Amino acid sequence: MTAPTHPAAGPAFPEAEAGAGAATAPVETPAPAPPRAPVRDRYFDLLRALALFRVVLYHLTGWAWLPIVFPSMGVMFALAGTLMARSLKRPAAQVIRSRVRRLLPPLWLLGAIGVTGMVAQGWGPDAEGHPGWWWQHLAYWILPLSDPPYASDVAGIDGILGASWPEDLAGPLWYIRAYLWFVLFSPLILRGLRKLPWLTLIAPLALSVVMRLELFSTTERLDSAITDFSTFGACWVLGMAHQEGVLKRLPAYIVPSVAPLFAGAGLWWASHEGFRSGFDLDSIPLAQALWSFGCVLLLLHYSPSWTEWPRRLKAFDRPITLLNSRAVTIYLWHNVCILTAATLYDRLWSVDALSENVPWLLESWIPVLLVTWALIALCVLAFGWAEDVAAKRRPRLWPDGRG
DSSP states (O other), rough: OEEEOOOOOOOOOOOOOOOTTTOOOOOOOOOOOOOOOOOEEEHHHHHHHHHHHHHHHHHHHHOOHHHHHHHOOOOOOHHHHHHHHHHTOHHHHHHHHHHHHHHHHHHHHHHHHHHHHHHHTTGGGGGGGGGGHHHHHHHGGSSSOOOOOOSSOOOBTTTTTOTTTHHHHTTTTTHHHHHHHHHHHHHHHHHHHHHHHHHHHHHHHHHHHHHHTTSSSOOOOHHHHHHHHHHEEEHHHHHHHHHHGGGGGTTTTTHHHHHHHHHHHHHHHHHHTTTGOOOOOOGGGHHHHHHHHHHHHHHHHHOOOOOOGGGGGGHHHHHHHEEETTTHHHHHHHHHHHHHHHHHHHGGOOHHHHHHHHHHHOOOSSSHHHHHHHHHHHHHHHHTTTHHHHHTTOOOOOOSSSO
8 A cells, every 4th residue: 555645846946146248047957856656654554464464363263352352354444445545536437447457356366266166076057046147146256246156065175175165265255345346436435525524434334223223125145235335334434534634634532532432332232232142243243333433443543654664563564565465365365275274284183193192282273373374375476466467567476575
Protein backbone atom coordinates (compact mmCIF):
# COMPACT_ATOMS: atom_id res chain seq x y z
CA MET A 1 0.00 0.00 0.00
CA THR A 2 1.42 3.35 -0.88
CA ALA A 3 0.90 6.68 0.80
CA PRO A 4 0.22 9.69 -1.40
CA THR A 5 3.13 11.97 -1.96
CA HIS A 6 3.42 15.23 -3.80
CA PRO A 7 6.06 16.20 -6.32
CA ALA A 8 8.80 18.23 -4.78
CA ALA A 9 8.32 21.90 -5.62
CA GLY A 10 11.08 23.22 -7.85
CA PRO A 11 13.16 26.09 -6.46
CA ALA A 12 12.21 29.65 -7.45
CA PHE A 13 14.48 31.35 -9.96
CA PRO A 14 13.87 35.12 -9.69
CA GLU A 15 14.90 37.23 -12.64
CA ALA A 16 18.41 38.71 -12.41
CA GLU A 17 18.44 42.41 -11.72
CA ALA A 18 20.12 44.50 -14.46
CA GLY A 19 21.41 48.05 -14.16
CA ALA A 20 20.44 50.78 -16.63
CA GLY A 21 21.77 49.98 -20.06
CA ALA A 22 23.08 46.55 -19.03
CA ALA A 23 22.35 43.51 -21.15
CA THR A 24 20.19 40.82 -19.54
CA ALA A 25 21.96 37.48 -19.56
CA PRO A 26 19.85 34.55 -20.74
CA VAL A 27 18.65 32.35 -17.88
CA GLU A 28 18.50 28.61 -18.36
CA THR A 29 15.22 27.08 -17.35
CA PRO A 30 16.03 24.01 -15.26
CA ALA A 31 14.28 20.73 -15.91
CA PRO A 32 11.41 20.17 -13.47
CA ALA A 33 12.29 18.01 -10.52
CA PRO A 34 10.95 14.48 -10.95
CA PRO A 35 8.17 13.49 -8.56
CA ARG A 36 9.24 11.53 -5.54
CA ALA A 37 8.49 7.84 -5.57
CA PRO A 38 5.48 7.01 -3.40
CA VAL A 39 6.32 5.64 0.02
CA ARG A 40 4.59 2.85 1.92
CA ASP A 41 2.66 3.47 5.09
CA ARG A 42 4.45 1.03 7.36
CA TYR A 43 1.77 1.25 10.06
CA PHE A 44 -0.76 -0.12 7.60
CA ASP A 45 1.75 -2.77 6.50
CA LEU A 46 2.08 -3.86 10.12
CA LEU A 47 -1.69 -4.07 10.56
CA ARG A 48 -2.10 -6.16 7.41
CA ALA A 49 0.70 -8.54 8.44
CA LEU A 50 -0.82 -8.99 11.91
CA ALA A 51 -4.22 -9.59 10.33
CA LEU A 52 -2.87 -12.33 8.05
CA PHE A 53 -0.98 -14.05 10.86
CA ARG A 54 -4.06 -13.94 13.09
CA VAL A 55 -6.26 -15.40 10.33
CA VAL A 56 -3.89 -18.36 9.91
CA LEU A 57 -3.64 -18.93 13.66
CA TYR A 58 -7.40 -18.71 14.12
CA HIS A 59 -8.19 -21.14 11.31
CA LEU A 60 -5.66 -23.56 12.79
CA THR A 61 -6.65 -23.38 16.46
CA GLY A 62 -10.26 -22.17 16.30
CA TRP A 63 -9.76 -20.08 19.46
CA ALA A 64 -12.88 -17.94 19.77
CA TRP A 65 -11.04 -15.15 21.61
CA LEU A 66 -8.67 -14.41 18.72
CA PRO A 67 -11.18 -12.31 16.70
CA ILE A 68 -11.68 -10.25 19.86
CA VAL A 69 -7.96 -9.69 20.43
CA PHE A 70 -7.53 -8.55 16.82
CA PRO A 71 -10.45 -8.24 14.34
CA SER A 72 -8.45 -9.22 11.27
CA MET A 73 -11.20 -9.11 8.67
CA GLY A 74 -12.42 -5.69 9.74
CA VAL A 75 -8.84 -4.40 9.60
CA MET A 76 -8.26 -5.88 6.13
CA PHE A 77 -11.46 -4.36 4.74
CA ALA A 78 -10.62 -0.98 6.29
CA LEU A 79 -7.13 -0.95 4.77
CA ALA A 80 -8.57 -1.92 1.40
CA GLY A 81 -11.13 0.88 1.70
CA THR A 82 -8.37 3.39 2.42
CA LEU A 83 -6.44 2.32 -0.66
CA MET A 84 -9.60 2.38 -2.79
CA ALA A 85 -10.46 5.94 -1.75
CA ARG A 86 -6.90 7.01 -2.52
CA SER A 87 -7.08 5.41 -5.95
CA LEU A 88 -10.42 7.03 -6.80
CA LYS A 89 -8.65 10.30 -7.49
CA ARG A 90 -8.41 8.68 -10.94
CA PRO A 91 -11.46 7.85 -13.11
CA ALA A 92 -13.68 5.32 -11.33
CA ALA A 93 -13.93 2.87 -14.25
CA GLN A 94 -10.13 2.77 -14.54
CA VAL A 95 -9.69 2.15 -10.81
CA ILE A 96 -12.30 -0.62 -10.69
CA ARG A 97 -10.75 -2.33 -13.70
CA SER A 98 -7.32 -2.14 -12.06
CA ARG A 99 -8.54 -3.55 -8.73
CA VAL A 100 -10.45 -6.40 -10.38
CA ARG A 101 -7.45 -7.22 -12.56
CA ARG A 102 -5.20 -7.46 -9.50
CA LEU A 103 -7.67 -9.75 -7.74
CA LEU A 104 -8.64 -12.30 -10.39
CA PRO A 105 -5.44 -14.00 -11.69
CA PRO A 106 -4.49 -15.43 -8.24
CA LEU A 107 -8.08 -16.67 -7.92
CA TRP A 108 -8.00 -18.20 -11.40
CA LEU A 109 -4.80 -20.06 -10.53
CA LEU A 110 -6.39 -21.41 -7.34
CA GLY A 111 -9.50 -22.41 -9.30
CA ALA A 112 -7.56 -24.08 -12.11
CA ILE A 113 -5.76 -26.31 -9.62
CA GLY A 114 -8.65 -26.82 -7.20
CA VAL A 115 -11.43 -27.46 -9.73
CA THR A 116 -9.18 -29.81 -11.71
CA GLY A 117 -8.45 -31.75 -8.51
CA MET A 118 -12.13 -31.95 -7.58
CA VAL A 119 -13.14 -33.14 -11.06
CA ALA A 120 -10.34 -35.72 -10.98
CA GLN A 121 -11.83 -37.08 -7.73
CA GLY A 122 -15.32 -37.46 -9.17
CA TRP A 123 -16.95 -34.05 -8.87
CA GLY A 124 -19.11 -33.20 -11.88
CA PRO A 125 -22.32 -31.72 -13.30
CA ASP A 126 -24.55 -34.00 -11.22
CA ALA A 127 -23.08 -32.71 -7.96
CA GLU A 128 -25.88 -30.17 -7.42
CA GLY A 129 -28.63 -32.28 -8.98
CA HIS A 130 -28.99 -29.88 -11.92
CA PRO A 131 -26.19 -30.13 -14.52
CA GLY A 132 -27.10 -26.77 -16.03
CA TRP A 133 -26.70 -25.05 -12.67
CA TRP A 134 -23.31 -26.70 -12.14
CA TRP A 135 -21.95 -25.24 -15.36
CA GLN A 136 -23.42 -21.81 -14.60
CA HIS A 137 -22.06 -21.76 -11.07
CA LEU A 138 -18.57 -22.61 -12.31
CA ALA A 139 -18.53 -19.08 -13.73
CA TYR A 140 -18.13 -17.83 -10.16
CA TRP A 141 -14.59 -19.23 -10.24
CA ILE A 142 -13.97 -16.73 -13.05
CA LEU A 143 -15.86 -13.73 -11.66
CA PRO A 144 -16.77 -14.32 -7.98
CA LEU A 145 -19.93 -12.23 -7.73
CA SER A 146 -21.20 -15.12 -5.59
CA ASP A 147 -19.52 -18.00 -3.78
CA PRO A 148 -17.83 -20.45 -6.19
CA PRO A 149 -19.11 -24.03 -5.94
CA TYR A 150 -17.01 -26.89 -4.58
CA ALA A 151 -17.27 -30.64 -4.05
CA SER A 152 -18.85 -31.68 -0.78
CA ASP A 153 -17.75 -35.33 -0.77
CA VAL A 154 -14.49 -36.45 -2.34
CA ALA A 155 -11.86 -38.96 -1.33
CA GLY A 156 -8.99 -36.60 -0.63
CA ILE A 157 -5.41 -37.86 -0.73
CA ASP A 158 -4.66 -40.41 1.97
CA GLY A 159 -2.07 -39.19 4.44
CA ILE A 160 -1.74 -35.79 2.74
CA LEU A 161 -5.15 -34.15 2.28
CA GLY A 162 -8.32 -34.95 4.15
CA ALA A 163 -11.65 -35.36 2.38
CA SER A 164 -12.66 -31.82 3.41
CA TRP A 165 -10.02 -30.17 1.24
CA PRO A 166 -12.48 -28.65 -1.30
CA GLU A 167 -14.34 -26.92 1.53
CA ASP A 168 -11.08 -25.64 2.97
CA LEU A 169 -9.98 -24.49 -0.48
CA ALA A 170 -13.20 -22.54 -1.08
CA GLY A 171 -13.63 -21.34 2.50
CA PRO A 172 -11.68 -18.06 2.19
CA LEU A 173 -13.40 -17.06 -1.06
CA TRP A 174 -16.22 -15.22 0.71
CA TYR A 175 -13.67 -12.46 1.33
CA ILE A 176 -12.84 -12.26 -2.37
CA ARG A 177 -16.54 -12.02 -3.22
CA ALA A 178 -17.17 -9.34 -0.58
CA TYR A 179 -14.07 -7.40 -1.65
CA LEU A 180 -15.24 -7.43 -5.26
CA TRP A 181 -18.65 -5.99 -4.35
CA PHE A 182 -17.06 -3.32 -2.17
CA VAL A 183 -14.84 -2.31 -5.08
CA LEU A 184 -17.81 -2.10 -7.45
CA PHE A 185 -19.81 0.05 -5.02
CA SER A 186 -16.89 2.24 -3.89
CA PRO A 187 -17.53 5.19 -6.25
CA LEU A 188 -21.10 5.39 -4.94
CA ILE A 189 -19.94 4.96 -1.32
CA LEU A 190 -17.34 7.70 -1.73
CA ARG A 191 -19.92 10.06 -3.17
CA GLY A 192 -22.21 9.40 -0.21
CA LEU A 193 -19.32 9.82 2.21
CA ARG A 194 -18.54 13.26 0.83
CA LYS A 195 -22.16 14.43 0.98
CA LEU A 196 -23.47 12.65 4.09
CA PRO A 197 -20.41 11.27 5.91
CA TRP A 198 -22.00 10.14 9.18
CA LEU A 199 -25.07 8.62 7.59
CA THR A 200 -22.84 6.71 5.15
CA LEU A 201 -20.67 5.46 8.01
CA ILE A 202 -23.59 4.17 10.05
CA ALA A 203 -25.66 2.76 7.15
CA PRO A 204 -23.90 -0.68 7.03
CA LEU A 205 -24.41 -1.12 10.78
CA ALA A 206 -28.10 -0.26 10.36
CA LEU A 207 -28.31 -2.85 7.59
CA SER A 208 -26.71 -5.39 9.91
CA VAL A 209 -29.48 -4.73 12.45
CA VAL A 210 -32.09 -5.16 9.72
CA MET A 211 -30.54 -8.48 8.71
CA ARG A 212 -30.57 -9.66 12.33
CA LEU A 213 -34.27 -8.77 12.66
CA GLU A 214 -34.97 -10.79 9.49
CA LEU A 215 -37.33 -8.17 8.14
CA PHE A 216 -37.09 -9.64 4.65
CA SER A 217 -36.02 -12.93 3.11
CA THR A 218 -33.71 -13.56 0.16
CA THR A 219 -32.05 -16.47 -1.57
CA GLU A 220 -29.14 -18.13 0.24
CA ARG A 221 -26.50 -16.68 -2.10
CA LEU A 222 -27.91 -13.15 -1.88
CA ASP A 223 -28.36 -13.43 1.86
CA SER A 224 -24.69 -14.34 2.42
CA ALA A 225 -23.56 -11.46 0.21
CA ILE A 226 -25.75 -8.91 2.01
CA THR A 227 -24.72 -10.25 5.43
CA ASP A 228 -21.00 -9.90 4.67
CA PHE A 229 -21.60 -6.46 3.15
CA SER A 230 -23.44 -5.27 6.25
CA THR A 231 -20.97 -6.90 8.66
CA PHE A 232 -17.80 -5.35 7.24
CA GLY A 233 -19.17 -2.47 5.19
CA ALA A 234 -18.72 0.01 8.04
CA CYS A 235 -15.02 -0.92 8.25
CA TRP A 236 -14.59 -0.36 4.50
CA VAL A 237 -16.32 3.04 4.81
CA LEU A 238 -14.12 3.85 7.83
CA GLY A 239 -11.05 3.25 5.70
CA MET A 240 -12.38 5.58 3.02
CA ALA A 241 -13.32 8.17 5.66
CA HIS A 242 -9.79 8.01 7.06
CA GLN A 243 -8.33 8.66 3.62
CA GLU A 244 -10.78 11.53 3.01
CA GLY A 245 -9.84 13.18 6.31
CA VAL A 246 -13.32 12.81 7.82
CA LEU A 247 -12.01 11.38 11.09
CA LYS A 248 -9.32 14.04 11.42
CA ARG A 249 -11.98 16.76 11.44
CA LEU A 250 -13.39 15.39 14.69
CA PRO A 251 -12.21 16.73 18.07
CA ALA A 252 -9.46 14.48 19.42
CA TYR A 253 -11.57 13.15 22.29
CA ILE A 254 -14.53 11.98 20.18
CA VAL A 255 -13.15 8.74 18.75
CA PRO A 256 -11.64 7.39 22.02
CA SER A 257 -14.99 8.16 23.68
CA VAL A 258 -17.30 6.67 21.03
CA ALA A 259 -15.34 3.66 19.74
CA PRO A 260 -15.48 1.70 23.04
CA LEU A 261 -19.27 2.12 23.04
CA PHE A 262 -19.58 0.36 19.68
CA ALA A 263 -17.08 -2.33 20.69
CA GLY A 264 -18.80 -2.84 24.03
CA ALA A 265 -22.19 -3.14 22.32
CA GLY A 266 -20.68 -5.83 20.09
CA LEU A 267 -19.41 -7.84 23.05
CA TRP A 268 -22.73 -7.44 24.86
CA TRP A 269 -24.63 -8.72 21.85
CA ALA A 270 -22.17 -11.61 21.42
CA SER A 271 -22.77 -12.72 25.01
CA HIS A 272 -26.52 -12.32 24.49
CA GLU A 273 -26.35 -14.58 21.42
CA GLY A 274 -24.44 -17.37 23.12
CA PHE A 275 -20.80 -16.45 22.62
CA ARG A 276 -19.94 -18.10 25.94
CA SER A 277 -21.42 -21.35 24.67
CA GLY A 278 -18.72 -21.72 22.04
CA PHE A 279 -19.92 -19.49 19.20
CA ASP A 280 -17.37 -16.98 18.02
CA LEU A 281 -17.91 -13.55 16.46
CA ASP A 282 -17.92 -14.98 12.93
CA SER A 283 -21.20 -16.74 13.72
CA ILE A 284 -22.76 -13.56 15.17
CA PRO A 285 -22.68 -10.98 12.34
CA LEU A 286 -24.11 -8.02 14.28
CA ALA A 287 -21.64 -8.53 17.14
CA GLN A 288 -18.82 -8.84 14.61
CA ALA A 289 -19.92 -5.64 12.88
CA LEU A 290 -20.07 -3.58 16.08
CA TRP A 291 -16.84 -4.96 17.59
CA SER A 292 -14.87 -4.59 14.34
CA PHE A 293 -16.19 -1.05 13.82
CA GLY A 294 -15.13 0.06 17.30
CA CYS A 295 -11.68 -1.52 17.11
CA VAL A 296 -10.93 -0.30 13.58
CA LEU A 297 -12.08 3.19 14.54
CA LEU A 298 -9.46 3.26 17.31
CA LEU A 299 -6.71 1.81 15.09
CA LEU A 300 -7.33 4.43 12.39
CA HIS A 301 -7.55 7.20 14.97
CA TYR A 302 -4.10 6.26 16.28
CA SER A 303 -2.65 5.83 12.74
CA PRO A 304 0.90 7.22 13.05
CA SER A 305 1.59 6.95 9.27
CA TRP A 306 5.12 5.60 9.48
CA THR A 307 7.15 6.19 6.33
CA GLU A 308 10.03 4.35 8.04
CA TRP A 309 9.98 1.65 10.69
CA PRO A 310 10.41 2.62 14.32
CA ARG A 311 13.70 1.26 15.61
CA ARG A 312 12.10 -1.58 17.59
CA LEU A 313 10.31 -2.88 14.46
CA LYS A 314 13.11 -2.63 11.90
CA ALA A 315 14.09 -6.25 12.44
CA PHE A 316 10.65 -7.32 11.14
CA ASP A 317 10.90 -5.33 7.92
CA ARG A 318 11.51 -8.24 5.54
CA PRO A 319 8.84 -10.67 6.82
CA ILE A 320 6.25 -7.89 7.01
CA THR A 321 7.16 -6.74 3.49
CA LEU A 322 6.82 -10.31 2.23
CA LEU A 323 3.44 -10.79 3.90
CA ASN A 324 2.16 -7.59 2.29
CA SER A 325 3.59 -8.42 -1.12
CA ARG A 326 1.94 -11.85 -1.13
CA ALA A 327 -1.18 -11.14 0.95
CA VAL A 328 -3.62 -12.53 -1.64
CA THR A 329 -1.62 -15.72 -2.21
CA ILE A 330 -1.25 -16.37 1.53
CA TYR A 331 -4.94 -15.78 2.16
CA LEU A 332 -6.13 -17.96 -0.70
CA TRP A 333 -3.92 -20.95 0.10
CA HIS A 334 -3.58 -20.89 3.88
CA ASN A 335 -6.56 -23.15 4.62
CA VAL A 336 -5.26 -25.93 2.37
CA CYS A 337 -1.83 -25.53 3.96
CA ILE A 338 -3.36 -25.91 7.43
CA LEU A 339 -5.22 -29.07 6.41
CA THR A 340 -2.12 -30.55 4.78
CA ALA A 341 0.07 -29.74 7.78
CA ALA A 342 -2.43 -31.29 10.21
CA THR A 343 -2.83 -34.41 8.05
CA LEU A 344 0.92 -34.91 7.70
CA TYR A 345 1.55 -34.29 11.39
CA ASP A 346 -1.14 -36.78 12.41
CA ARG A 347 0.84 -39.50 10.65
CA LEU A 348 3.43 -39.25 13.42
CA TRP A 349 0.99 -41.01 15.75
CA SER A 350 1.87 -44.20 13.90
CA VAL A 351 5.44 -43.89 15.20
CA ASP A 352 5.30 -45.82 18.49
CA ALA A 353 8.33 -44.10 19.99
CA LEU A 354 6.63 -40.74 19.62
CA SER A 355 3.09 -41.72 20.57
CA GLU A 356 4.26 -43.52 23.71
CA ASN A 357 6.90 -41.08 24.94
CA VAL A 358 5.84 -37.61 23.77
CA PRO A 359 2.09 -37.67 23.14
CA TRP A 360 1.93 -34.07 24.38
CA LEU A 361 4.11 -33.04 21.43
CA LEU A 362 1.83 -34.78 18.94
CA GLU A 363 -1.18 -33.01 20.47
CA SER A 364 0.49 -29.58 20.33
CA TRP A 365 -0.65 -27.02 17.76
CA ILE A 366 2.75 -25.29 17.62
CA PRO A 367 4.50 -27.82 15.31
CA VAL A 368 1.44 -27.80 13.04
CA LEU A 369 1.64 -24.00 12.85
CA LEU A 370 5.32 -24.19 11.90
CA VAL A 371 4.62 -26.79 9.19
CA THR A 372 1.71 -24.66 7.97
CA TRP A 373 3.92 -21.61 7.46
CA ALA A 374 6.53 -23.77 5.72
CA LEU A 375 3.84 -24.91 3.29
CA ILE A 376 2.61 -21.33 2.89
CA ALA A 377 6.19 -20.37 1.97
CA LEU A 378 6.14 -23.06 -0.73
CA CYS A 379 2.85 -21.64 -2.04
CA VAL A 380 4.41 -18.18 -2.15
CA LEU A 381 7.24 -19.59 -4.25
CA ALA A 382 4.96 -21.65 -6.49
CA PHE A 383 1.95 -19.36 -6.94
CA GLY A 384 2.92 -15.88 -5.77
CA TRP A 385 4.01 -14.82 -9.25
CA ALA A 386 0.31 -14.55 -10.18
CA GLU A 387 0.08 -11.42 -8.03
CA ASP A 388 2.94 -9.85 -9.98
CA VAL A 389 1.35 -10.77 -13.30
CA ALA A 390 -1.95 -9.28 -12.10
CA ALA A 391 -0.18 -6.04 -11.16
CA LYS A 392 1.81 -5.98 -14.43
CA ARG A 393 5.10 -6.36 -12.59
CA ARG A 394 8.06 -8.57 -13.29
CA PRO A 395 7.43 -11.87 -11.46
CA ARG A 396 9.45 -12.30 -8.27
CA LEU A 397 9.93 -15.44 -6.21
CA TRP A 398 10.44 -13.94 -2.77
CA PRO A 399 9.53 -10.21 -2.64
CA ASP A 400 10.67 -9.35 0.87
CA GLY A 401 12.13 -5.98 -0.06
CA ARG A 402 15.74 -7.16 -0.07
CA GLY A 403 17.75 -5.15 -2.56
